[in-house]
Amino acid sequence: MFRDYHGEEARVIEGGDAPYSTSTPYSISSGDTFEGTLSFSGDKDAIKLEVQAGVTYTISMDGIGSGGVSDTYLYLYDSNxxxxxxxxxxxxxxxxxxxFTATTTGTYYIGAASYNDRYSGDYRISVDADGGPTDPPTDPNAFTNDQIAAQLTDGYWNSTGRGRRAFDVSPGESLTVNLNGLNSSGRELATKALEAWTMVTGIEFRTVSSGAQITFDDNDSxxxxxxxxxxxxxxSSTVNVSTDWVARYGTDLDGYAFQTYVHEIGHALGLGHAGNYNGAATYGVDNHYSNDSWQATIMSYFDQVENTNVDASRAYVVTPMIADILAMQDLYGTATDLRTGSTVYGENSTAGGYYDDIADLNPATFTIMDNxxxxSINFSSVRADxxxxxxxxxxxxxxxxxxxxTIMRDTVIENAYSGSGNDELIGNDxxxxxxxxxxxxxxxxxLGxxxxxxGSGSDTFVFNINCGADTIIDFSNGLDFMKFESGADSFADLSIxxxxxxxxxxxxxGSITLSGVDSSVINADDFVFV
Structure with missing residues (x-):
């Protein structure tokens, strides 16, 4: 057994074969990785996992290298x-x-195998505690949202010999702005961009004609x-976006001029860039983490396509993104009274302000924040998947x-409506x-x-252990399926x-209620077990 310590994390590499029993000599904990080999079809390895009660863990098994396990299979066993x-x-x-969430403190066991015991090859086991945004990222070159936020509040400024900065204001209070230096197009964009920050910080912006804390102009290039x-x-802060800039990039909210205004106001409020660059940057050269892109922060210089590590369409940013909001919460505190009623986002929005137009903006990327x-999120008229x-x-x-x-941390959206494509809908707790x-x-x-x-079509409803009491209101026997990823291994495990x-x-x-369906028509063909 070999351990190469790096900080508080360990990389454990299989020396002799890991026996598939509780006597395995290999042990890991949160933040560690284990690299092993299934030497032949049917080979299985066991690794001890040290856990703490009440902590949620995510265990991943991936085939690695050219000789990696092509279809992995992962087991988890308790201390017994x-x-x-x-x-x-x-x-x-x-x-x-x-x-999973550990119910007791002690030793659990991870079983590393392949699907139907068919495959051999190399693999890696990774374990993260809590599975939350502050955990070490799987990609060592990626930043968490919290790390990106710290870059915005401190890292960028420190790289230039300066320090973090913010106005002396809190959510629910206001800053004064002077828009007199803008033409009508610029004034409209600036007003909407200020609204974008109000919608996530709770800080209001009050227009004045002199002595403003933030002054806007369009005279400079x-x-x-x-x-x-x-x-x-x-x-005090000054924001300049030239008239030529607006003429070139347009006045639409799903355009680059609006994104520029939101970005520059971010600077005016105290945010730096997502990397230690200014004026121009090249992805692969000037970034210092792999997920530096518009998908994470409007303060990035890299769109979702230029960043080759991000799986996202190129789309202009129409709201502050998660890292931006976290950074603002660090600088100004967290708003707790943003849209506290029952709100619809997307089509037929009731969110108010320019949020009501988001469903009509395309291409656009955005974050939903709600208290x-x-x-509900409603994109029910969309025909695409x-x-x-x-x-x-x-x-x-x-x-x-x-x-x-994306949805902001600590924001709970209860309902989702999709359109006529082959869609995937995933709930929360x-x-x-x-x-x-x-x-x-x-x-x-x-959960829940x-x-x-x-709706119509052949649909699959996915369930896992402890999923709660769920109801399918339109199950179509012979057309739809119930898929169990855990909680039941076969039709015989079900009580109907x-x-x-x-x-x-x-x-x-858990339980599943099939509304208006007689149990006599339900049989094993309605289920998939994995």
């Missing part, structure tokens, strides 16, 4: 060697991933912002684009309503008591009964 989870393709491609500071306090209510994830800090594919929508329309859709409610509707006019299916840690 009882199987508690298994996974085939929960990771990227044909790789495996399990997320190009686009820039600067600030006058005393210590770490911004006394309460029973909320979509993926809508209600899990905070994950990326969704909406309006025919890839990776262009709340009681979700997931509603697809035509198309062959995949719906996964996650969820309501699921696939009639309850009034409905069928109720019980499994380990």
């Amino acid at each position: 060697a009882n199987e508690i989870a298994k996974d085939d393709d929960g990771g990227s491609g044909r790789n495996s991933e399990i997320t 190009g686009a820039y912002a600067n600030s006058t500071t005393r210590g770490s306090t911004i006394l 309460g209510g029973n909320d 979509q993926k809508i994830s209600l899990v905070a800090e994950t990326y969704s594919d909406v309006n025919g684009l890839t990776g262009n929508m 709340a009681d979700n309503g997931l509603y697809a329309n035509a198309g062959n859709d995949t719906l996964e409610g996650g 008591d969820d309501t699921l509707s696939g 009964q009639d309850t009034g006019a409905d069928t109720v299916i019980n499994y380990d840690g």
Whole structure:
């Protein structure tokens, strides 16, 4: 056994074969990786995992190198060697991933194998605690959202010999702005861009004709912002976006001029660049982490296509993104009263302001932030395939684009509505309503008591252990399927009964109600077990 320590993380490499038993000599914990080999078809390895009760862990198994395991299979056992989870393709491609919360502190066991024991080859096991945004990234060259936010508040300024800065203002208070130096087009863009920051910070901007804390102009060429500071306090800022800039890039909200205004106001409020560059930058040369792009922060110089490590369509940024919001929360505090009612985002939006136009902006990338209510994301008229994830800090594919929508940390959106494509809808830990329309859709409610509707087409409803009491309101026998990734291994593991006019299916840690379906028509052909 070989350990190469790097900080508090360890890389463990299999020396002699890891026996598939509790006597395995190999042990890892959160942040560590284990690299091993399945020497032949049917070979399995066991690795001890040290866990703490109440902590959520994500275990990933990936084939690595040219001789990697082509289809991994991952098992998890508790301290008594009882199987508690298994996974085939929960990771990227044909790789495996399990997320679980430890109920006791001690030793669990990871089982590394291949699908149907068919394959051999090299693999890597990675373990992250909490699976949250502050965990070390899987890609050592990637930054977490918190690390990007720290670059915006401190890293950039420190690289220039300066320090963090912010106005002396808090959410619910206001800053004064002077827009008299702009023509009508610039004034409209600046007003909307200021609104973009209000929508995520709770800081209001009050227009004055003199003595403003932020003054706008369009006389100089190009686009820039600067600030006058005393210590770490911004006394005043200036934003300049030239008339030529606006004429070149247009006045649409899904255009580069609007994005420029939001970016420059970010500077005026205290944000630096996403990298230690200014004026111009080349991806692969000037970035110092791999996910430096518009997808993470409007303060980046790299669009989603120029950054070759980002899986996203090129789209202009129409709101501050997650790292931008985290940075502002660090500088100014966190707003707690933003859209606390039941709000619709997307089509037929009730969010207010220019948020109501987001569904009509294309190409556009945006972040949804919300503080309460029973909320919905609606892209129900879209014909293209979509993926809508209600899990905070994950990326969704909406309006025919890839990776262009995300939900802010601590924002809970309860409902999602998709269109007529072959869509994927993913719930969070709340009681979700997931509603697809035509198309062959995949719906996964996650935790909570969820309501699921696939619409027309052949739909797949995905369940896991402890998923709660879910209801499918339009299950079509012989056309739709229920897929168990955990919680049941076969049809025999299910308890099926009639309850009034409905069928109720019980499994380990959850139940499924099929509204208006008689249990006599339900058989093994309606299920998929993986």
